[in-house]
Amino acid sequence: MSGAPASGEGDARLFAIAPQPFDIAPLRAPLLHERAGAFAAFEGWVRDHNDGRAVLGLRYDAYVELAEAEGRRIVRAALDRFGAIDACCVHRVGELAIGELAVWVGVSAAHRDAAFDACRWIIDEVKAHVPIWKHERYADGDADWLHPRPADPTAPGR
Amino acid sequence: MSGAPASGEGDARLFAIAPQPFDIAPLRAPLLHERAGAFAAFEGWVRDHNDGRAVLGLRYDAYVELAEAEGRRIVRAALDRFGAIDACCVHRVGELAIGELAVWVGVSAAHRDAAFDACRWIIDEVKAHVPIWKHERYADGDADWLHPRPADPTAPGR
């Protein structure tokens, strides 16, 4: 039931691709350090609509090897950049139904500024750079891979 | 084990004072609406230090009636202001040990901008306006109520 990265594997626990639904609790627990006063988390769920179209479900594809390397680079950079204490991000791949968890980010820090800023930065960077692709099936029978243009204001997930 | 506000009580479920440790899962679950694509959460934990002093534990006092009215006003205002879908905030009172959860905020929205912004705004407003007071016990034997000045850069919890 868990695609969670195990603790104590160095950078490996910072980011993981999960081929199956995963539990949040074992990802959050290792981030609760005694010197941490703040924790910020983000969850991306499969919405029932995107850009005005009704969505039935979706599938994520990933270049797993590169995605995990990029994801770990991003989370490590966020810890350094914002002075956060610990962080973890897990992204699902495979078939997802409406309401399923697609991505989770958690960040602990001494204070809330660092926790919020690092959490926001990680999800933005993951969405912008990690080689994962979303395939949406629409209620009108259409289906497509989303390959957004960088400055596209209708890009998914904004 | 739960000081969680029950669902379906109108504004009462938006904010609550919890005299005992509370579980996050039953607070988060009602926020998972099908049209929500994003969820942001904040947790405040009892740190082992504050402003350079080692902290052994703390106690929160609250004017419960006014705190719950103010908290509900803040969460409702955040939903309106940021166009978020749903939100909830629970704040502990009583004796807390290092690592215990002091406050939880969760916000769901269609997109992550609204979820992050509303979550951050709620915790900032709660810290600034809700009548709750922290009493810290320090390792050096001292103990005190925190009554920060508005512009004090060493104010707790920044």
Add this chain to the structure above:
Amino acid sequence: MARVTLLYFASLRDAAGTGSETLDTDAADCAGLYEQVRVRHGFALPRERMRVAVDGAFAGWDAAPRDGAEIAFIPPVSGG
């Protein structure tokens, strides 16, 4: 004279030695009432750093203490 119930929290509760007390006051407004109890209990916080609530809602310092009112002096908050 108005008979009011005062609520004390945090450092005010410690200084007063109680969370509430009922007293008769001739203060014209809540500002004057706070000065009376501040002197009596030795509260360290000046009124400028406080807020006042009447019957469970924030109020202005110029509000008159009504008979039967529940008045709370709110020190600077530190939740979160």
Add this chain to the structure above:
Amino acid sequence: MARVTLLYFASLRDAAGTGSETLDTDAADCAGLYEQVRVRHGFALPRERMRVAVDGAFAGWDAAPRDGAEIAFIPPVSGG
């Protein structure tokens, strides 16, 4: 000539009908190699919107296809 393994994801995988293929190429760089397979499989995405990775790390389009290399063409990403 270099024998390389190409990885395809998302719309490229659909268009190519496979997630990977091994081929011999005389392309001088990854840019030329992408043009070759783009024409052959009818990929809709121009190279300007793509990135390239060699052996599991992002690389420049001017990298030469080495014999035995694993080369992935990365369409615009849409995780999250």
